[in-house]
Amino acid sequence: MQERLERRTNRDRSEAMRALLIETARKLFAEKTYAETGTPEIVAAAGVTRGALYHHFADKEALFRAVAEHEAATVAAEIERAAPDGLGPREALLAGSQAYLEAMRAPGRTRLLLLDGPAVLGRAGMDEIDGRHGNRTLREGLAIAMRAGAMQRLPLAALTSQLAAAFDRAALAVDAGSAMADQMEVVTALIDGLMLDA
Amino acid sequence: MQERLERRTNRDRSEAMRALLIETARKLFAEKTYAETGTPEIVAAAGVTRGALYHHFADKEALFRAVAEHEAATVAAEIERAAPDGLGPREALLAGSQAYLEAMRAPGRTRLLLLDGPAVLGRAGMDEIDGRHGNRTLREGLAIAMRAGAMQRLPLAALTSQLAAAFDRAALAVDAGSAMADQMEVVTALIDGLMLDA
DNA sequence: CAATAAACATACACTCTGCATGTAGATTCA
């Protein structure tokens, strides 16, 4: 229901349509699987046709990529918002991990970002996406901790990805009903294990 | 090319056909994605028709499950074969981790078990599969280490899954070209971090 | 050896994806 059909600029139309499609697809991809969600269903829910979709996105995978990108940015923003700065390296890492697990409790988010994402876009594709968002923060946090002499010196890329993987699995476990406290206890132990006892 | 078409029992026919389909599908699922591999291609490569496939498996997903099961068992067997026993808890864990990373270097295995697997069968589905194979060994190794007083006491399920996730990501990284030494260095650090300094 | 069931092949209906073509609205420029 548009209230007014006044003259709209092409740029506005495009942005609005892209946003509408991404948001509608996000909702559906969060409810069902990527494979189970057809483009006819997406455009029907958005009230447009597949012509609009394929005009703005090369294919279904490109739409999914845009959705994943948006969702990763949202998660990063939620973490940033919940992260008080002025903390020491260890506390900053723990606060960030906790915030990540909280952010990933949004319905369907784990499947979208942690199951379908890697399968559809590949590990490299997902790395590229959340290397620009969430993981960047983690990587920097680890680098800072190492430079401050609070943490063991280890290959940064490998450490970042393996820790991120542990957090991801923790988020999936919480989503599957595991107690958040249990998961955070292990996350804390992993991080503390890397710290150098001052 | 069958050499002889002698009278075969139904049980033999079924087992042979199931094995043929699983092996053929495994090969294709290792080369391409689950989504990219159609059932017509699978049965063509096996020299049979889709009728055979749908007689033995409820659907394409069921075939994939059988393939994943088989592949997980293979990995577990390779690890077991490379694991000398008589090691201390820490050394056993490290040897197992190393063997896992080696086993996962088989072409396409990471995508099959670590990308498509979770997406197609769900995390729960994959957990159920490798809870019967690889992860069982890890869980027991951790339990032993904790009982022996060599490792911190932590929630076993959470610790197992998070460590396994780190190993999985390490395997994916190696597959993507990362240095095995870097990944093993981090794996070692994570495990050592959990050990209690005697 | 007739009857039945299992193993597999063939054929069909349905759905999805991607593209090609058509149309309305926006932008450019004389």
Place this chain on the structure above:
DNA sequence: TGAATCTACATGCAGAGTGTATGTTTATTG
């Protein structure tokens, strides 16, 4: 400002894939 052009989107079509229903052959049962 209005014709030409381009962008945004809709409609229609071709190819492919999945699952099922039905047909045929081979094994099993009594």
